Amino acid sequence: MKNFKRYTVTSALPYANGPVHIGHLAGVYIPADIYARYLRLRGNDVVFIGGSDEHGVPITIKARNEGVTPQDVVDKYHTIIKKSFEDLGISFDVYSRTSSKTHHKTASDFFRKLYDEGKFIEKTSEQYFDAEAGQFLADRYIKGTCPHCANEEAYGDQCEKCGTSLSPMDLINPKSTLSGNQPVLKETRHWYLPLDKHEPFLKKWILEDHKEWKANVYGQCKSWLDAGLQPRAVSRDLDWGVPVPVDGAEGKVLYVWFDAPIGYISNTIEWAEQNGKDWKKYWQDEDAKLVHFIGKDNIVFHCIIFPAMLKSHGNYILPENVPGNEFLNLEGDKISTSRNWAVWLHEYLVEFPGKQDVLRYVLAANMPETKDNDFTWKDFQARNNNELVAILGNFINRTAVLTQKYYDRKVPSLGELQPIDQETIAEMAQHKERIESSLENYRFREALKEAMNLARLGNKYLADTEPWKLIKTDEARVETIMNICIQLTANLSIVFEPFMPFTAQKIRQLLHIESLGWEKLGQMNLLAAGHLLDEPFLLFDKIEDEAIEAQVQKLEATRQSKIDSTPAVEAKELVSYDDFTKLDIRTGTILEAEKVAKTKKLLKLLVDTGIDKRTVVSGIAEYYNPEELKGKKVSILVNLAPRSIKGIESQGMILMAENADGSLSFVSSEKEVNNGSEIK
RNA sequence: GCCGAGGUAGCUCAGCUGGUUAGAGCGCAGGAUUCAUAAUCCUGAGGUCGGCAGUUCAAGCCUGCCUCUCGGUACCA
Structure with missing residues (x-):
């Protein structure tokens, strides 16, 4: 290497x-x-x-x-x-x-x-332009009617109602969100990086020369390379960014x-x-x-x-x-800024003062290195209480307290080594190599676990040697044992430095030492006999159930308030009564429901409308299972022109109420009414 | 649909180019111990390694099909 x-x-x-x-x-x-x-x-x-x-x-x-x-x-x-x-x-x-x-x-x-x-190629294409605002419109600046679901608030890149990705040209009746006017198509010139030309090089460089990259990264690259690369625009019509440094490129910036x-x-x-x-x-x-x-x-x-x-x-x-x-x-759900489902760092720092390393530790231990991972507050608490407090904090505290009790905080001298001492010391040297190898190969979870195992080693050493018993019979032996425990503590201050710098600093303070280099890791002469330690103090505190419950409640509350505080969509323009009566909406009952194959959100429903029994395809599969739908009372628009969806003729449309988080809910009558009753 | 990554003990994850009774931490049960924030140490129970076929003397690891999760992409009122 x-x-x-x-x-x-x-x-x-x-x-x-x-x-x-x-x-x-x-x-x-x-x-x-x-x-x-x-x-x-x-x-x-x-x-x-x-x-x-x-x-x-x-x-x-x-x-x-x-x-x-x-x-x-x-x-x-x-x-x-x-x-x-x-x-x-x-x-x-x-x-x-x-x-x-x-x-x-x-x-x-x-x-x-x-x-x-x-090194670039230039291409001219037509894009929407807002004449009044005098600028080209980014996809997100255009709203219009979704060609698929008739949502009038679809964006130029995506309809948030039906989830379809769109291009601005797909929108029916597009409007600029800057001026509200209908935008016009206008030619614009952009620069493209011809990725296709770099493809042979990239293939060799990644697929042959970097087989050691993580599986998820390598696989994703392979997927892109196999699919073939296309030239990619590196400029945009926008007034926020780095201006394109070319004459005549006013109003253009580098693509972010x-x-x-x-x-x-x-x-x-x-x-x-x-x-x-x-x-x-x-x-x-x-x-x-x-x-x-x-x-x-x-x-x-x-x-x-x-x-x-x-x-x-x-x-x-x-x-x-x-x-x-x-x-x-x-907590089992995707982190989402828009749904306000997240633990924000700046809030954590205020709510858990002095606990930076707890978060660093828990996140490092739970790092999503090979697959998506889950953070739960319960796990956060468990790792703090069972690992940081009980294993690491406890060992160091035991060492500090015993040293104070027996030697007035002065490091005792190392005597003759017994087999158990030598084994413990040898074990430490092995840990050093393993941790280095893990870190250099980006396996941080593994490295952290090995570091924690050093503290476990200390606890085991104490339990095996029992200095608190020996002190009554063999004081000289206890000096050696405690010396080793103190040296081990010094080693912990090194090994945890990358993961938990604040804690490493505290350990050094406890030992009255300056930062030691990584190369000292594994050595047993880090503190000289007679060196004076600081007064014992605790490195970590237990986190009680209340603190955890408060965080879980906070999450739920902010999620709910996000939904509650989302304003209703603006009213649409007025329609006449006649317009309204054109819609034939009835109550009906779902008789059968099954998933439409090869789709994510579509269910095929058989609905008794009172008039007939008909098939309707509905995009509700993300919120309802087919099994729970049988017998469900629904409102159905029966005179909507039939349309073929995924090869199935859909005759009508089920009315759904959509919550601010996008979830759907059936609209049904409050009292029991016959199928086919008109809704008006 | 196509591509990629995953599906291993209750939970979170290791398992290298296939090879003896599949591992760790937490949780759980029992025991030991008391220096320590009832912490620690030891022992144990728990897995038909997503499912079904196949290749092989031998498969968690290889092949095929199926299934679920996540991401990308395509399509989709």
Whole structure:
């Protein structure tokens, strides 16, 4: 394996339209921080890069909705995010932002070099343009009627009612959300990165040269490469972002996914300038090892697009590895910002003061390394109480208290070693190697577990040697035992440093020592005999049931309040009574229900309408099981023109009430009425 | 539908290129112990390794089909 002189560690830039939650931490920032801290502890030259991703359409939309500027939005969240990372002890060497001057220049230069060298292709296409606002419209800025479900509030990229992905051209009666006017089609020119041309290179580089990448990452890349790559637009018609540095490109900016990864470079430059370093040594030198920590949603950008950009540019090294993690769920449900189902870091830090390491520990232990994982508050409590308090905290406390009791906190001397001492010492050396191997292969859960096993080893050693009994008969022997326990404690301060830096610091305080390097791990002479320890104090506190229940309740409450506080959709325009009476709505009863094959949300229903028994296809499978539907009273629009859906003729439509969270509910009569009764 | 990743003890997960009685932590049961935040240490119970076929002397690991979860993509009132 190659010996690198420098390490460039990046973590995905959080998007600055909201705070950071535990899913981000477990997936990206905790593993990246553990890795960076480990490398530094071994004396390596490391730069650990973070920063906010502040461009893109969603931020401009959020700004519009809140009546502020995009800069206001990113200023707000950049500040929150940066502060919360600091408080959690994420050890970025630099945490900057893509709205910085340095970044604008770096990204702009990067684009310009590729442009000048003819590495892009230019294409002209027709896009919707708002004449009044004088600008092209991003997909999200266009609303219209969904061609599938007739929802009048569908966006240009997706209908949120039926979940269909759309393109703006699909919308019936499109309207600009800027002015409310009907947009016009207008030609616009954009630059594309011809990924198809890089395909042969990417195939070799990933599929042949990097078989060691994680299975989920490698597989996803293979899937993309096998499907064939297409040119990808790297510019957008938008006024928020890095302007395209080409004459005549007014009103165009770099696509956020083009500029964001360049942010890693920009931020390195910023750091280098402030610290008298040469940034190129970390990005343009084969002796540097580049590692991107990301979540699985980012795989294609970091494994395909960004490397293609770097390769096109020509001066840059490519990532050595891209350890992408899967997702973290919360209490069995997907974490969701829009549904407010999340544990926010900045709130955690306030609600659990001084417990940064508890969160770091639990998230590292539960990291979704190979598959999606679940975070539960109950597990959080159990890991704190049964592992941090009972195993790690307890061993160190036992050692500290015994040393105080027997030796007035002075380290006793090491005497002759017995077999059990030697076995324990040998065990520690083995742990060192195992932990190193785990960390270097991005197996952080395993590494943490091994670290915790060192504390277990200490507890077992105490139980086996029983110094509290021996003190009555063999004082000299007890000195040796306690010396070993204290040395072991010093070792724990080293091994936990990457995972739990605050705790490592506390252990050092307890021992009255400075930070020891990683290489000292496994040694038994870290503290000299006679060295004075600090007064014993506890490293961790138990977390009581009440605190956990409060968090679970908070989650439920915020979810409910999110639903409650969602305003009703605006009323539609007036219709005449005659218009209304055209609709023939009846009460009916579901006789049979079955899933429509090969669909996610469709059920085929046989409904007794009182008039006849007919088949209706309905998109409710995500909320109702076929079994529970038999006999269900429903309201049905019987004179809707039949339509074939998935090869089944659907005769009518079942009326559903849709809640703010998207869940559906039948609309049925309050009292028992006959099938076929009119609803009017 | 297609592609990718998963489905291993109650829970969270390990199991390398197939090879003796499938592992760990937590939880549970029993025991030991009291220096320690009733913490610790030992022992034990618990698994037809998603299902069905197949290849092989031998399969959790290989092949085929099926099924469920997650992600991507396509389609879909």
